[in-house]
Amino acid sequence: MKKYFVVDTASGQKYGPADVSTLNEWIAEGRMNAQSTLEDVETGERIVAHMVAGLSVGPAVPASGSYGEFQSPYPRAGVGGAAFSQYPPGIYFEFITKSWDYIKPNMGMWAVATIVFYVATMAVSMPFSMLAEMVGMGGAMAGGSAQINWGAYIGFQLIGYLVQGAVVVPLSAGMVSMAIEQIDGKPLNIATMFKPFQNFVPNAIGGIAFMFAIILGCLLCIVPGLYVLGRLSFTNILITEQKLSAGEGLNKSWETMAPFAWAMFGFYFVASLLASLGIFACCIGILVTAPILHVSLAQQYRVLFPDKPLATTSP
Secondary structure (H helix, E strand, O other): OOOEEOOOOOOEEEEEEEEEHHHHHHHHOOOOOOOOOEEEOOOOEEEEEOOOOOOOOOOOOOOOOOOOOOOOOOOOOEEEHHHHHHOOOOOOHHHHHHHHHHHHHHHHHHHHHHHHHHHHHHHHHHHHHHHHHHHHHHHHOOOOOOOOOOHHEEEEHHHHHHHHHHHHHHHHHHHHHHHHHHHOOOOOHHHHHHHHHHHOOOOOOOOHHHHHHHHHHOOOOOOHHHHHHHHHHHHHHHHHEEEEEHHHHHHHHHHHHHHHHHHHHHHHHHHHHHHHHHHOOOOOOHHOHHHHHHHHHHHHHHHHHHOOOEEEEEO
């Protein structure tokens, strides 16, 4: 059975390969049309879609108006996001700059999601930080003779970290899930950011393990913590998207990221740095820039952890 690549002649990107049946599905989804350029996988010959027997593309020229090669830009619906089939496993810093292509048309919804995320983060983090300061350091801060109660201070801080690991880390993974749906061509849905809580216990355990692994690594002269961040960065995203247990998510991220740990740390650092730049625009700008991290991770996830094997550039 013949297979074809769909070619975006403007960028040179190829999507597929796909047989006629799959191409008809893409037509029905609006991912290509009668004027789309196809490339025969075996011969390399390029032809226009309406010339291929069996394709339900309708007339070669639309009845009214005109349209380009694609009715809407890739990636579109479909497991894995068709545009990411061209990338072999690796870390791609270009995804950070491409994030804006996804954020810009949905800036309002991303801003609302960011507000919800930061409000939730402060709601679960601030009480324990305040208790640590008041109970653990209250007497000393007031200028009295009381010494710092290190037990209370460290205890409340640890509880705060536990809660952040159980709530904030999964919520951040939920933001990435939002972005994954978007790059897969689905409508952006703020409710998706709460998807991790449908599998709460594994996500809570995974988030706590992720956070404390990084803290422990940083206590060992910092460098090990950065390495752990690179290898465990997809833990809660995997638990959420693939419905894994905490152990499975930790292990899959750890094993898969072994060749890319330092590159992934660099990716995470750069994406986080750019995501925080909005704070210099009277803090309001963070609502626009913060999603850069989550959208960047979503694209990287689609390359490293496809739900099923992605098509390659050969049949």
